[in-house]
Amino acid sequence: MRRPAWDACGGGTVARQVPQTPCFTLQYAAPEVLDLGDTLPEYNEQCDLWSLGVILFTMLSGQVPFHARSKTESATDIMQRIRKAEFSFETDAWRAVSTEAKQLINGLLTVDPKKRLSMQELSRHAWLNSSSSLETPLQTPNVLPSFAGETFNETLQAFLTANRDGFHLMDVEAAPLMKRRGLKRQSAEKEANDKASKR
Incomplete structure (x- = not known):
């Protein structure tokens, strides 16, 4: 499972530095990442657990929990x-989803990061440990193989191992996105300098 945009937002246990660089995809962003004021927000791996809740919601319902409800809605x-964690289990897709799965999603999509499920609580959750196969059908037929539950558990175990033993994240400055942004900024500066020198 690829963790989109997570490599740049931190985590890890080696240095225990608190990431301060906002880097996210809106629909997957945790509330604490969105709180941009005069200073950059401080956040930790709990924002990744929020994003995992969004992914799980999407896998079980076929829709992201936070999306534009109409063409006139804005990102704001x-x-x-x-x-406000305004999402619902009221659509038809949720009728076949177990209570345990919904409880897990509620635990991950909790606004206060201190009250949100931790990685340890997630690994012990009843829905993940009830059996080797998921009782809750995924709403993404023919997209995910039938062993999605096993793959999810293997991915979770790999993360727990990395969390315990430590892992190193790529330097944000070396990330492809940051390199593209740097090139774009340099190009814009060069263009501005060229225009200024022609005057």
């Missing part, structure tokens, strides 16, 4: 719903 509207 989506951000407001994220900050």
